[in-house]
Amino acid sequence: MQLKSNIPSGDLADKWTDYKSSVPLVAPNNKRKLEIIVVGSGLAGASAAASLGELGYSVKCFTYHDSPRRAHSIAAQGGINAAKNYQNDGDSIHRLFYDTIKGGDYRSREANVYRLAECSVDIIDQCVAQGVPFAREYGGLLENRSFGGVQVSRTFYARGQTGQQLLIGAYQSLSRQISLGTVEMYNRHEMLDLVKIDGKARGIIVRNLKTGELERHGGHCVILATGGYGNVFYLSTNAMMCNVTAAWKSVKRGALMANPCFTQIHPTCIPVSGDYQSKLTLMSESLRNDGRVWVPKKKEDAEAIKHGNLKGIEIKEEDRDYYLERRYPAFGNLVPRDVASRAAKIECDAGHGVSPTGLAVFLDFSDAFERYGKTEASIHAMSNATKEQIKEMGVKVIAAKYGNLFEMYEKITGEDPYKHPMKIYPAVHYTMGGLWVDYNLETNVSGLFALGEANFSDHGANRLGASALMQGLADGYFVIPYTVGSFLANEISTPKTDTNKPEFAEAEKNIKGKIDHLLGVKGNQSVESFHRRLGKLVWDYCGMARNAEGLQYGRAEIRKLRKEFYADVFVPGTSDEYNTELEKALRVADFLELGEVMMLDALNRNESCGGHFREESATPEGEALRKDDEYAYVAAWEWDENEPILHKEQLVFENVKLITRSYK
Amino acid sequence: MKLNIKVWRQKNKSTQGKFETYPVVASEHMSFLEMMDVLNEGLITKKQEPVAFEHDCREGICGTCNMVINGQPHGPMPGTTTCQLHMRHFHDGETIIVEPFRAEAFPLIKDLVVDRSAFDRVIQSGGFISVNTGQAPDGNSLPIEKGLASRSFEAAACIGCGACVAACPNGSAMLFTGAKIAHLGLLPQGKVEENRRTQAMVAQMDKEGFGMCSNIGACEAECPKEISLENIAYMNRAYIKATFSGEEAS
Numbered sequence: 067m068q069l070k071s072n073i074p075s076g077d078l079a080d081k082w083t084d085y086k087s088s089v090p091l092v093a094p095n096n097k098r099k100l101e102i103i104v105v106g107s108g109l110a111g112a113s114a115a116a117s118l119g120e121l122g123y124s125v126k127c128f129t130y131h132d133s134p135r136r137a138h139s140i141a142a143q144g145g146i147n148a149a150k151n152y153q154n155d156g157d158s159i160h161r162l163f164y165d166t167i168k169g170g171d172y173r174s175r176e177a178n179v180y181r182l183a184e185c186s187v188d189i190i191d192q193c194v195a196q197g198v199p200f201a202r203e204y205g206g207l208l209e210n211r212s213f214g215g216v217q218v219s220r221t222f223y224a225r226g227q228t229g230q231q232l233l234i235g236a237y238q239s240l241s242r243q244i245s246l247g248t249v250e251m252y253n254r255h256e257m258l259d260l261v262k263i264d265g266k267a268r269g270i271i272v273r274n275l276k277t278g279e280l281e282r283h284g285g286h287c288v289i290l291a292t293g294g295y296g297n298v299f300y301l302s303t304n305a306m307m308c309n310v311t312a313a314w315k316s317v318k319r320g321a322l323m324a325n326p327c328f329t330q331i332h333p334t335c336i337p338v339s340g341d342y343q344s345k346l347t348l349m350s351e352s353l354r355n356d357g358r359v360w361v362p363k364k365k366e367d368a369e370a371i372k373h374g375n376l377k378g379i380e381i382k383e384e385d386r387d388y389y390l391e392r393r394y395p396a397f398g399n400l401v402p403r404d405v406a407s408r409a410a411k412i413e414c415d416a417g418h419g420v421s422p423t424g425l426a427v428f429l430d431f432s433d434a435f436e437r438y439g440k441t442e443a444s445i446h447a448m449s450n451a452t453k454e455q456i457k458e459m460g461v462k463v464i465a466a467k468y469g470n471l472f473e474m475y476e477k478i479t480g481e482d483p484y485k486h487p488m489k490i491y492p493a494v495h496y497t498m499g500g501l502w503v504d505y506n507l508e509t510n511v512s513g514l515f516a517l518g519e520a521n522f523s524d525h526g527a528n529r530l531g532a533s534a535l536m537q538g539l540a541d542g543y544f545v546i547p548y549t550v551g552s553f554l555a556n557e558i559s560t561p562k563t564d565t566n567k568p569e570f571a572e573a574e575k576n577i578k579g580k581i582d583h584l585l586g587v588k589g590n591q592s593v594e595s596f597h598r599r600l601g602k603l604v605w606d607y608c609g610m611a612r613n614a615e616g617l618q619y620g621r622a623e624i625r626k627l628r629k630e631f632y633a634d635v636f637v638p639g640t641s642d643e644y645n646t647e648l649e650k651a652l653r654v655a656d657f658l659e660l661g662e663v664m665m666l667d668a669l670n671r672n673e674s675c676g677g678h679f680r681e682e683s684a685t686p687e688g689e690a691l692r693k694d695d696e697y698a699y700v701a702a703w704e705w706d707e708n709e710p711i712l713h714k715e716q717l718v719f720e721n722v723k724l725i726t727r728s729y730k
Numbered sequence: 731m732k733l734n735i736k737v738w739r740q741k742n743k744s745t746q747g748k749f750e751t752y753p754v755v756a757s758e759h760m761s762f763l764e765m766m767d768v769l770n771e772g773l774i775t776k777k778q779e780p781v782a783f784e785h786d787c788r789e790g791i792c793g794t795c796n797m798v799i800n801g802q803p804h805g806p807m808p809g810t811t812t813c814q815l816h817m818r819h820f821h822d823g824e825t826i827i828v829e830p831f832r833a834e835a836f837p838l839i840k841d842l843v844v845d846r847s848a849f850d851r852v853i854q855s856g857g858f859i860s861v862n863t864g865q866a867p868d869g870n871s872l873p874i875e876k877g878l879a880s881r882s883f884e885a886a887a888c889i890g891c892g893a894c895v896a897a898c899p900n901g902s903a904m905l906f907t908g909a910k911i912a913h914l915g916l917l918p919q920g921k922v923e924e925n926r927r928t929q930a931m932v933a934q935m936d937k938e939g940f941g942m943c944s945n946i947g948a949c950e951a952e953c954p955k956e957i958s959l960e961n962i963a964y965m966n967r968a969y970i971k972a973t974f975s976g977e978e979a980s
Contacts, residue, residue: 117863132784133850135890136792152870188866195866197859197913197920199883206873224883230791231886238858245854253847276839305787340757342764345788474790477807477814478761543863592774594767638779643742644840646782647774 069322069702069715072504073177078721079160082181085505086548090555097122100554101562103270103285105257105312107134109229109535110518111291112236113542119243121547123554126283127240127249128272130256130307130649135237138293138305139538142229143350143471144213145221146193146535148186153210157218159183164722166533169215169402170498170526171676171692172724173325173700175717177505178523182533185540190222192543196235200224212355213531215402215729221532226350226471232535236542255281257312258652259573260288260319260514267316267514268563271573275649278642280578282570284563287513287553289546290316291538294497294519296329298657298664299609300601302494303335303348309653310660313501313520321509322702322713324502324522326660327668330529330677331610332495333359333406336478337426346493347478349429350471351531354399356434356464357488359406360386361418361427371420378420378428378487389413397729404528404677404690405729407492411610412688414491421489430487435460492610496534498525498677499667502702502715506549507541510702513553517541522700527676581641584651589634593650596631597657600624604661612668613681621665628658663703663710670712673697694724731756731817734825735769737781743838751825758818762805763788763795765817766828782841790814790954793889796896797842798829803893803952811891811954831896835903835939846892848938849906855934856927857910859920878916885913887955894949894957900941905949907935908965909957915968925972932969 074081092100100123104115107129115127131137149162162183167174190208194200200222201209210219224231243249254275261269261282269284295310296302317323334349362368363385370376389409391398401409410427413419420426439460443451451459461484465472475483501509501516503523508515518538525533607620631654639645674683674690675697683691700715733754740747754772756765763785770780786794795812799805805815820826828842836844886909894905911928914920920927943962950959 113863120862131786132794132846133890135850136786136794138787138792141787141789141791150869188864190869191866192861192863194869194872195859195861195919197882197886197917199879199886199913199917200869202874202876202879204876206875206879207870224886227791227887230889231883234886238853239861239863241850241854242858242860251850253850276845305792307786339759342757342760342768344761344764344767347789473809474814477790477810477816480816480818547863592771594771594774636774636777638774638777644782644843647780 067510067704067713069502069510069713070504071175071715072506073175074505078176078180081177082184089548089551092551092554092558094122096558098124100124100557101126101285102550103283103288104128104291105270105289106137106291106293106520107131107240108137108139108291108293108518109233109236109538110520110542111137112233112240113539114289114291114517114546115249116236116239116243117543117547118550119246119248122248125243125249126252126285128252128255128257130254130275132253134240134251134253135234137233138308139233139535140230141305142535143226143348144352145211145223145228145532146189146232147213147220147532148190148222148536149183149220150187150190152208153219155218157220161218162186162220165216166524166530167526167722168727169530170528171690171727172526172694172698172719173328173675173717174524174526176719176721181545182524182537182540185544186536188544189536189539193232193235196239198224198231198235211352212400214351214354214400214406215397215530221352223352226352226468229535232539236539256649257292258315258577260316261569261573262319262511263563263567263569266512269565269570271570271577276644278640278645280574282565282574284565284570286557286560286563287515287550289515289517290501290520291517291542292520294500295657295660296494296497298600298661299494299604300597301338301343301346301605303332303346306345309656311653311656313516314656314660316501316509316511316514317705319511321511321514322502322704323499323660323663324700324702325499325667326664326703327608327671327678328498328527328676329494330403330496330498331407331492332403333410333492334429334490335493335495336475337421337489337491338423347474348493348495349475349488349490350468351403353429353468353471356467357399357429357431358388358433359390359399359427359429360388361413361420363387365417368418368420372422372424387418394729401729402528402530407610408679410492426489426491428487429490431464431483432487434464438463496529498522498527498529502700506552507545508549508553515546515550517546527678580652581648584635584637584655585641585648587632587635587637589636591634592636593647593654596627596635597650597654599627600654600658600661603627604664608664608668611679611681614669614672617665617669621662621669624658624662624665631655631658659705663705666710667701667703670701671697692726698724731758731820731822733765733820735828736825737828737842738830739781739841740838742840756817758816760817761788761813762799762815762817763813782843784843785813788813791889793891796831796844796891796893798831798896800827803831803896804954809954809956831892833895833901835901836892836895848940849890849892849903851938852903852907852931852934853910856930857914859914860923872918874917882913882916885909885916885957885961888957889955891954893952893954895940897948897952898941899946899948900944902943902949903935903938903940904943904962904965905953905957905959907931908961911968912961912964915964924968925975925977928965928968928972
């Protein structure tokens, strides 16, 4: 199979402008006749459905949630990047493009990333106009902060709830289109299969989660905005229902899964505390603007903390190792996520970890309390403020910036982070891999598009902070409204899709068979227990460090687990009712296949890049060693039960030079 | 810790429901929903049907989880969603009563799961700023006073969980609706269509079967995001203004 990226010709900076002025258009009277299915209602899905509805297309939007406002984009905390250069600190579209390409360790497509950087500036304007209450300066203008992997301040935010505010903005735009009748919304409907007719994506099979009924929905094209697959690890910062099913079912209908081993382990999460744990909670990367990461220099101090005999605050300054500042002086605590996570792992593996499990490092705000407190004292002309007064004032500044995160931390751990440094550890957060798409965001299945985290396109092997929101909204508001025209302009005389066609019947029968099978096993193990075991395998062998032996073993174990699942799972209840165990079983079944492809992809890529660290490929200092001659390609996998097939898209770099990524 | 969970079981809207009590052994470090997971895992092991409840992000922001715990929506801790409530706030040997959110406008689906789509329809009636993609001027072309932006944000922090409705003896949605009207109306870009918005949203709220506000304040007390009653006052002012504006809700 030849993978065509369909990148327009011309200079990098002109490609998107030229594309927009030459892409075929669909006339308003024809738009009404064209039906678009959007699956997912997060930032990418809601913004796409709303924008396409505004253009006049007939849109149907599906979500498995009870309301489109629940999508997991809502949980994004820190912010959204845009190359506005409002801070006059040297930012530009080119710099955002360059930072993103470098941050992704040169494993993403130049043209897609450049377009993302271009769209970033329009997103902020759009969101402000929708009423998103971004943080502001005293002069009434928009405020910015910094995120990892960059040296400018380009992140716009709404306290620690930026994702929530952006999603509500998109949800409100979507709601407006629903009220205008251009978008028909289907809540509590989960996509379980893709329907192809004559090679083109023409519909989906969904299960009405309230009644259990299977429904057929046809359209002229299908857009997936169904998020990432981080929950394959069981424990992650993803919401409990996040899953790969819509994307995976498309893979089983011929779409390709690109770079599935590129997963992001986020360095600042609340550590695991027990076996019962159902999910992990992120502490926003924005905290690294003000927090300093450290571990005790002496192992005996770490040991004492582990056993509760010593507290972090009792350790003297000279006995603390601010290892990120020590190893990466240029970026310090704001190194990218992959680098920060690996560094934490190295310290904990060497015995410097600070929680009862030994798997935690400190994130300490005491310097920030003092720094901000002094500024406040100076603003209020309190030249003889006491140390306590200074800290108190500093605490207030930090509380205004990150108050909700500090509260969340205290609720979960029971410890006050204003008094004691936070304890954090890396956890699965985001998946850079996803459905393979071309420049139009169209998969190799004609008429099937993938947006946001569901596609692989913009973040390479590592995503920089505050760019997931940017990508979701760029794809939905500003890219797909144009690129969908490249497909639909040729479909204006295609009649409405007939859902009585045999392809729909076959897909529905197939999924009904699968449901009946899962309910019929009546084995002895819960769905949850299989999911936990799968997650542990993927974490142990395809987590922060990977090697050939482990990946081979992991793959074999997943195949065994999959067999066991179909022989011994117990799914209670029936198919024709509200049944969350059945929903979970269908999702875990797909994770059990995806997990195998992740292992295979990680095994194939015998280099280290971004979040993918192969122990066999490291520099003498233990940093990731990329092999551009062999692996500067996108690995796109075709599913096959016995042996998935690898297809390659060679990455061409015409504008950036591939150099060793250094944050030192 | 050993607990007894007395939980509402109801197959669907048309059948009679009842309380069932189950013993659960939990740890104080668990979240309330992780304790419910333990309960369900136990039921599944005994080949019984687990208790249906809704949840998703488990970090207090998506607004999916909804339980009345010992008579209070989202349980005893102020400013806390069910998913962020931890078992350390309960004691060994306690019997905990768990019920669904009850309100006429939130019909029951199963066990603890209710249908809150009335909230979506209230937003669809006018809870937005009418701006199409691509129409926006530069973000900094409209300075907004910091305090105003902050007040707007505080109203916008609503997660749409419905605790305000469940807490209210009248089943009123005025805190939810008021928060949206204030979020948008406080901002200059949202002021433009405020009259129309307020009339439409209030009308939809009534149509959905939500009750009126009688200034009890349970909504604010139980709101996991501590949305202020001032938003209801804001809405009432905006409503009176809209009524005399001569503008019609479309």
